[in-house]
Amino acid sequence: MSMTPTSTNGTAPRPALELRGLSVTFPGRPPVKALSDVTLQLHPGRALALVGESGSGKSTAAKVLTRLVAPSDGHIILDGQDATRINGREARLDYCRRVQMVFQDPFAALNPAHTVAHHLVRPLALHRPELDAAARLERAADLLRQVDLDPAAALPKYPHELSGGQRQRVNLARALAVEPQVVIADEPTSMLDVSIRLSVLDTLNRLKRDRGIALLYITHDIATARHVAEETAVIYRGRIVEAGPTDTVLRQPQHPYTRLLLDAVPRVGRPFGATGRISAEAERVRAVSAGPGELVPVGPGHLARRTAAPVANA
C-alpha cells in the first residue's frame, strides 16, 4: 500500500517510519499469522489512524514498531535506514528514543510509587545525560505545559492523585521527553470518559503539528480517526483492507468491511431498526473480507483490497 502524500514540488517527502511488507507469525498449531504483508508510512507532522477490531493485528503492529515483537518477514525503515534488525544497546536505545509509545491504560502505565516529576526526569536522565538535575526539572515542567497541565500542580503529584485524562497527558509528556520523531499511541483515549477524549486527541493533534511528530494512532473507534489523522488504514485479520485520506475513507468507503465498521459505529439520533439488523450483513462481509485479495487503487491515494465475492452496498 502506498500512502505517500505528494508534496508541491512532486517529490515525495521521506517517511519518518515505514513498514514494508511486514508479517508477524506467532508459533502454535497451527501458527497464527497476526500480520500479513503490511505496508505503512508515517510522515513528520502527520498522523495515520490504524483502525481495527480485537484480534485484527493493530496492537501487534504497535509492538513490532516498539521492538516488543520481532517481525517474521518484511522491513522496518526508520528515517530511511533499515532498522529491521538492530543490535546492541546503543542502537536499541537510539531507536527507542526516536520511536516512543503511549499505552492504552493510563492507570497501569505509570508507577504508583513515583511522582510525576520522577516519571519525566527519569527518561531525560537516560537519554539526555548532558542535562543537570535543575535543567531536567525545568524541561519536565516545560513538557507538562505542552500537554496542557500546570507544572506547579502536577509535578509533585502521584498517579493516584490525577484523573485518567491527566494521567494520559503525563504519559504523553513522558513520551515527548526524549524528543521522538515518531509516537505510537495505542488506544490512548479508550479508557477515558467520553467528555475528555476529544480534548486529549486535540492535544495529540496539536503536538503532532507543532513538533513535526509522525503519529500512529491505533484505535477500534473509526469515528475518532478524523479528529487526529490525515490518513486512515483499516486492518482486518492482519491485512490492510483499505487505506487513504481519512475524509475519503470515511465518506466514500470502498471495502465492505470498512462500510460495516462505519455502520456499526454508534451514531447519535439513529435508532436501531431504522436501517435493518447488522448481523446478516456482518456475516457476509466477514466471509468475503478474510481472503488475501489484492490492494488496488480506487482513488487518489486511496487503496482497497479486492474481496472474494461482491458484496451489496450497505
Added chain:
Amino acid sequence: MTTPLLSVRGLCVDYATSDRLVRAAHEVSFDIGPGEVLGLAGESGSGKSTVAFAVARLHRPPAFVTGGTVMLDGTDVLALEGEDLRRWRWRHLSVVLQSAMNALNPLLTVEAQFRDLFEAHGITNRTEIADRSAELVRMVGISPDRLRDHPHRFSGGMRQRLVIAMALALSPKLVIMDEPTTALDVVVQREILEEVAELRRRLGFSVLFITHDLALMSQFCDRVGIMLNGQLVETAAPSDMIAAPRHPYTAKLWASLPRLDADPLPLSKEAAP
C-alpha cells in the same frame, strides 16, 4: 402514562469512609414503564452504577441506601430481606454486568451453570431444565449443541450472549444492563444490542441500560437520563434531548462526541480539564 413497572423516588446512596459519608446518589427519581428501555449515562463516578446496584439490591457495606423508595411491580424492593430477596432477584429482576464475560464459572460447562440457576429457583425437573436451557441459548443465536462446552470455548461476544440468556431465564420484568457491551467490538456490540432490542419487543421486559456511550444510548433507549455528581440532571426521549438539552452539562456531553460527519481535524483551543 400507564402505571410504571419500576418507580424510584428520592433514592440516596452513601459510601462510608473512615471519617465521613460520601454521597454517591442524591435524591434520584425516575420511572421505567413496562417494556421500556431507559438509559442512564454519565462519567466515571457520576453514580449511574450506584443507582443500578441500589435497584438490584447489590450494595454491600461500605455502601448504604440512606433514603428513598424503589417499587418494582408492586414490591417494595428496599424492604426485601434474606430468602425473600434471594427468590425475588432473577425471577423479577436480573443483572448483566460489563465483566459478564468473566461472570461464567470457568470450571463448569454452560449446561451446568444453567442447571444451577434453575435449581436455585426451585426448578429441578431435568427434562424441563434441558429444554429451557436449549431454548434460551437458541434465542441468543447459539446452538444448543454448545451447552456442553466450557466458557473458554466461546468468544467474548458469545459469552456475553450466554450471560444475557441466563438473565432472561426466569422471564424477569426488568433487566439491568450495566455497560453490557463496553468490552466488545463495535460490530459485535451492535449485533448483541439489536438482538436484545428484538427480544425485548418479543418478550416485553424492561431494561435499565447503564452506559458512558451517549451515541449508543440514543440508538437503543426509549428515554435517556444524564447523571452528574450523583444527581439525575435530565431525563427525556433521546431525540428531544439532542434537539434541546435543558441542562448545560447535558449539552456539553452531547457536544463532546466524536462525529463521523464533523469537519475534518477540528483543532479546538479548549483548555484541558
